[in-house]
Each structure stands twice: as structure tokens, then as C-alpha cells.
Amino acid sequence: MTYLLEGKNLNKTFREKAKTTIALSEVNFCLNKGEILGVVGESGSGKTTLLKAIAGMLKLDQGSLFYNGTEYTGQKPRQTGQFLQMIFQDANSSFDPRMVMEKSLIESGRREKNPERIRQLVQLVGLEEELLQRKPAALSGGQCQRMAIARAFYSDAEIFLCDEMTSALDVSTQARILELLRDLKKEGRLSAVFVSHDIALVSMLCDRIMVMKDGKCVEEGEISEVIRNPSDDYTRALLESARRQSIQEPIG
Amino acid sequence: MQDRILEIKDLQIAYDEELAVKGANLFVERGEVLCIVGESGSGKSTVIRAITGNKQIKIPGGQILFEGKDLIPLKNRERQKLLGTRIGLIQQNPAGAFNPIRKIDKQFRETLKSHRLPFLKEELDKMFTSIGLKNTTDILKSRPYEMSGGMNQRIAIAAAMLMDPELLLCDEITSALDVTTAISVTDELLRVKNEHRTTIILVTHNLGIAANIADRIAIMSKGEVIEFDKADRILHDPQKEYTKNLLRDVPKLSS
Numbered sequence: 001m002t003y004l005l006e007g008k009n010l011n012k013t014f015r016e017k018a019k020t021t022i023a024l025s026e027v028n029f030c031l032n033k034g035e036i037l038g039v040v041g042e043s044g045s046g047k048t049t050l051l052k053a054i055a056g057m058l059k060l061d062q063g064s065l066f067y068n069g070t071e072y073t074g075q076k077p078r079q080t081g082q083f084l085q086m087i088f089q090d091a092n093s094s095f096d097p098r099m100v101m102e103k104s105l106i107e108s109g110r111r112e113k114n115p116e117r118i119r120q121l122v123q124l125v126g127l128e129e130e131l132l133q134r135k136p137a138a139l140s141g142g143q144c145q146r147m148a149i150a151r152a153f154y155s156d157a158e159i160f161l162c163d164e165m166t167s168a169l170d171v172s173t174q175a176r177i178l179e180l181l182r183d184l185k186k187e188g189r190l191s192a193v194f195v196s197h198d199i200a201l202v203s204m205l206c207d208r209i210m211v212m213k214d215g216k217c218v219e220e221g222e223i224s225e226v227i228r229n230p231s232d233d234y235t236r237a238l239l240e241s242a243r244r245q246s247i248q249e250p251i252g
Numbered sequence: 253m254q255d256r257i258l259e260i261k262d263l264q265i266a267y268d269e270e271l272a273v274k275g276a277n278l279f280v281e282r283g284e285v286l287c288i289v290g291e292s293g294s295g296k297s298t299v300i301r302a303i304t305g306n307k308q309i310k311i312p313g314g315q316i317l318f319e320g321k322d323l324i325p326l327k328n329r330e331r332q333k334l335l336g337t338r339i340g341l342i343q344q345n346p347a348g349a350f351n352p353i354r355k356i357d358k359q360f361r362e363t364l365k366s367h368r369l370p371f372l373k374e375e376l377d378k379m380f381t382s383i384g385l386k387n388t389t390d391i392l393k394s395r396p397y398e399m400s401g402g403m404n405q406r407i408a409i410a411a412a413m414l415m416d417p418e419l420l421l422c423d424e425i426t427s428a429l430d431v432t433t434a435i436s437v438t439d440e441l442l443r444v445k446n447e448h449r450t451t452i453i454l455v456t457h458n459l460g461i462a463a464n465i466a467d468r469i470a471i472m473s474k475g476e477v478i479e480f481d482k483a484d485r486i487l488h489d490p491q492k493e494y495t496k497n498l499l500r501d502v503p504k505l506s507s
Contacts, residue, residue: 042430043400141292170291170457175501197430200503227505239505241432245460246504247487 002069004191005031005054005084005159010063012049012215023049024060025215031159034188036181038206038223039195040238046215047195051161054193056080084159085152089167091144095136101147102132108151121150126180142173146180153189160192166201174201181205200242203227211235255282256317257419257451258303263314265295265302272298274475275314280468282418285445285452287462287483289498290472296455299472300423303453304341305331318419337367340412344424346404349411350396356407357392363414379413382447383440402433406440413444420444422454426461438465460502463487471495 012024023046031037039047052058054065056075064073067083088094095104105118119129125146136144145165152160166174182205184190196202202209202223209226211219211234219232230236259279265272273295280286290296301309303316303323316323318339323331335341343349350359361371373388380388385406396404405425412420422441426434442465444450456462462469466483471494479492490496 042432171459171501171503172291172457172498174503178503197432198503199431200505203505204503238432241435242503242505244435244464245431245458245502247460247463247499247502 003030003066004033004035004068005029005193006066006069007050007054008064008066010050010053010065011061012046012053012058013061022215024053024063027063027212027215027217029193029210029217029220031191031193033158033191034185035208036185036190036192036194036206038199038202038209039193039212040197040199040202040209041212042197044214045212047197047212048163049215050212051086051163051193051195054080055084055086055161057086081155081157083157084161085155085157087145087148087152087160087162087165089164091148091165092136092139092141094148095144097136100133100135101139104136105132105147105151105154109154109156118150118154121153122147124153124184125150126176140173141169142176145169145173145177149177149180158191160190162192162194164196165194167196167198178205198242199238200246203242211238256280257282257319258453259315259317260299261315261317263299263302263316264312265298266310266312267298267308271312272309272475273302276472276475276477278470278477278480280451280453282451283445283449284467285441285454285465286468286470287466288453288455288470288472289457289459289462291457293474294472295475296457296472297423300341300421300453300455303339303421304335336363336417337415338418340415340417340420342405342408342412342420342422342425344427346401346408346425347396349408350404352397353395355393355395360392360411360414363411367415369415380410383409383413383443384436385410385440400433402429402437405429405433405437409437409440409444413448413450416448417450419451419453422452424455424457426456427458434461435464441465458502459487459498463502471498 007029010024010027014021014023027050039050041047053060056077064071102118106113122129122132127143127146131139131143166177194206206223209223210217211232213234219226219235226235230239256279260276263273263276276299288296288299302311311324364371377388385391391407426437429437438461441452445452469483469486470477471479473494479486479495486495490499
């Protein structure tokens with residue numbers, strides 16, 4: 001079977017003077033079309049390195065990457081950008097501060113300019129068209145993140161790589177973005193790798209989950225199965241923290 | 253008997269001409285944890301700024317009573333005396349509180365010296381242990397830039413506890429941390445409360461964090477305290493639609 005996206009035996013070590021950090025150690029993953037794969041772990045576990053490697057933003061020491069069964073290992077972001085797009089934690093700084101949103105979005109597309117499609121996408125992510133005439137500084141964190149989602153769609157990329165995309169937002173804004181992503185997924189518009197430190201958040205959105213620690217994948221599986229029956233101690237600790245930080249009793 | 257260590261009455265706070273807080277009323281009793289919860293722009297951090305006497309804000313009306321005495325008319329000197337000794341403050345970004353390349357040891361000594369207090373290793377050991385920090389010696393030898401955000405935040409709590417304040421103000425101190433680390437920081441705050449009987453005011457946008465440690469919760473929205481009560485009541489029987497939404501928005505494990 002061919003996966004939409006696949007990584008085999010990914011390895012990456014950072015060497016800095018006397019210090020070496022193993023950021024990825026024999027990591028394997030796969031993503032089906034229409035699926036969201038959650039990647040959880042603490043800071044320093046290698047989650048972001050994994051995304052950067054997938055996007056070709058850094059060079060792997062070892063391993064292979066495949067898109068629809070075709071190997072693309074070693075391609076640069078300029079090439080990978082045709083089928084995948086990154087969405088970052090700090091959406092605001094991913095836009096040119098001097099440009100109004102409409103121009104930023106138009107310039108991000110590879111094909112002919114299509115302002116009509118931009119307006120449709122901005123509506124799709126739940127924003128008002130007028131906001132397109134604003135610069136990033138005049139948008140809230142949540143609005144900027146929605147613009148980033150619209151921009152990713154405009155590029156026609158098939159896969160979204162989301163790096164802690166809601167971590168800088170407050171819980172209410174985060175919940176709205178989550179709703180949007182779930183709706184897009186239901187409509188079959190979204191295939192994504194969703195990186196977050198919050199396993200509760202991942203459980204609300206993703207189909208499968210990968211738990212990372214110290215550059216290794218310590219557990220992988222269907223999200224419901226991992227929550228019911230975690231096999232790794234670290235996963236259990238993550239679940240315990242998540243339970244303590246959520247409100248126990250359902251509110252009527 | 254009630255012992256309100258801090259009480260805020262009809263407090264108005266303005267940036268320039270605009271009111272950011274429109275008549276807030278709340279209090280915290282000695283030894284309790286009060287969480288002020290709200291979205292960005294709700295005015296929750298502004299309340300903390302008013303208590304510490306931030307110069308960018310104006311206070312057109314109301315009172316901030318610390319042990320019955322209004323802080324607002326205090327002169328700078330008098331306020332400085334309270335801050336750091338009887339009222340401690342920890343902010344979201346612990347890196348801002350420390351010199352990144354100076355050993356913790358040196359920085360703690362300076363703090364103590366500026367308050368004319370001796371540096372006693374045993375006392376420090378005791379305090380570190382009481383809030384769940386191990387390896388005092390290693391921590392003192394390290395420099396802030398070498399440590400993780402979570403560890404720095406826990407050391408910032410230790411730094412605030414050097415003076416053993418009666419009231420500890422914490423402004424979004426867990427927001428930049430991942431879930432597991434945030435839990436260890438709130439655990440440390442609970443130890444501060446239990447071991448030192450310190451009163452804590454924690455500002456957060458995450459009601460999940462509040463559920464974990466609060467005795468009392470104030471919900472703020474658009475510059476107003478819209479709901480204020482014991483934590484149990486707010487969490488299990490919220491009256492306002494806004495509070496219900498905040499509760500709903502906390503991520504929950506779902507399978």
C-alpha cells in the first residue's frame with residue numbers, strides 16, 4: 001500500500017563543539033490521505049526536527065522520505081512546498097509585517113493570481129474579507145493563525161505540517177481553531193502531521209498518534225487505543241498530566 | 253474568621269484614556285490560591301500590574317487593600333519596601349527575571365544582600381526541598397541559559413520565596429510551558445502554599461490549570477469580573493454562559 005507521506009529510518013544528530021544531541025533516532029512514520037497524525041512529546045523530544053526534516057528544511061544524516069510512494073529525500077523547501085506546507089506556532093511572524101494580508105497570500109501562491117479564491121478561502125477559515133486589507137500587526141493571534149491556514153490552502157499543498165500551531169493562543173481561541181480543523185477534516189480537505197505537547201489536544205483532533213522522547217518514537221498507534229491502553233511509561237506520564245489539567249466532571 | 257490578605261474594591265484601571273478594568277471586586281484569604289482566569293485582553297494581568305504599582309497604568313478609582321491598608325496612595329519608597337519582601341512577583345518569561353549568564357548562586361546572594369539578609373546554605377536547602385527542588389548545589393552552580401524554561405520558572409519561584417513573602421503574584425507562569433512541565437510548576441506552587449502558608453494569586457487563561465490548584469476563582473472578561481467564588485462552585489456549577497464556554501474549551505482527553 002502506498003502512503004500519502006512516509007518516512008523510513010530517519011536519523012539526525014546535532015553536533016556542537018563537545019555536545020552531541022540525538023534529535024531523531026530511527027524514526028518511522030506514515031500518513032494516509034485525509035488523516036491527521038499527532039506527534040506529542042516534551043520540548044526537546046525531536047518533534048520539530050521531525051517536521052523540519054519532512055519539509056526538507058534540514059538535512060537528514062540517514063533515512064528516506066516518500067510522497068505518494070516517490071522518494072523525495074534531499075529536496076529543498078522550494079520543491080517540497082508543492083505538496084506540503086508548514087504552519088508555525090507564531091503565525092504573526094510568518095507574514096511580512098509591511099504587507100497587507102491579501103498581498104502576502106497572493107505572493108505565497110505558485111500559480112496565477114486568484115484573488116477570488118483567496119476571498120473564498122478566507123471565508124472558509126471563518127474570517128471576514130475586510131481583514132485581508134490589514135497588516136499582520138493589526139490582527140489577533142487567532143486571526144493570524146487562520147490566515148496562515150488560508151495561505152496553506154492557497155498554495156494547493158496536499159499536506160499540512162502543523163508545529164504547535166495553537167500553543168501561543170489562549171484556550172478559547174485554540175478551541176475555535178480546533179473546530180475549524182475538525183470541520184476541514186470532515187470535509188476531506190485535510191491531511192496533516194500535527195505536532196503538539198498537549199496529548200489532550202491531539203486526542204481531540206487526530207486519528208493516530210506518535211509519542212516521542214529523546215528523539216525516539218516510544219509509542220505509536222490509534223489514538224483511542226493509546227489512551228485506553230498505553231504501553232510506555234512516558235505515555236502514561238503524559239496522559240496523567242493531561243488528566244490533571246483537564247476539568248474532571250463533565251459540565252451539563 | 254475571615255482574614256482577607258488582599259481585597260480589591262471597585263478597582264478601575266486605565267491605559268491612556270481607555271479603561272482596561274472597569275470596577276473589579278475580588279479578594280483572597282490568607283493561605284489560599286486565587287486564580288484569575290480570562291482570555292487575552294480581559295484585564296487579568298492588568299490587575300496584577302495595579303497591585304505592583306506599574307507606572308504605565310492609571311487608577312481612576314477603587315482600592316487595593318493589602319492587610320487592610322490601601323496600596324494605591326503609597327509613595328514609591330513605601331511600595332518598594334513591600335514588593336519583593338512581603339509581596340513577590342513571578343512573570344511569564346522567567347528569563348526576564350535573571351541574568352542569563354550569571355550563576356544562580358551569585359544572583360541569589362545579590363537579592364539577599366540587597367535586602368540585608370545573610371546567605372545561609374542550610375536555609376536555602378530547606379526552602380528548595382520544601383518546594384520540591386532537589387540538588388540545591390547543582391542548581392546554584394548553574395546559569396539560567398543552560399536550563400530549560402520549566403526549570404528556570406521553578407527557580408524563579410525559589411527566588412521569590414527567598415524573602416518568604418506573604419503574597420505571591422504569578423502572571424501566566426505556566427503558559428509558555430508544556431503540559432507535563434506546567435504540572436510540575438503548579439505542584440511546586442501547591443507546596444509553597446502548604447509548607448509556607450503563602451497566599452498565591454495566579455493569572456492564567458487556562459481554566460484547567462486553575463482546576464488543579466485554585467481555592468477561589470475569578471473569571472474576567474472585557475475588564476470585568478463576571479464570576480467570583482470558591483473554585484468548586486465555579487468549576488461544577490458555573491452561572492455565566494462565558495464561564496461555561498471557558499470550561500468547554502479546556503482540551504479533554506477523548507477516545
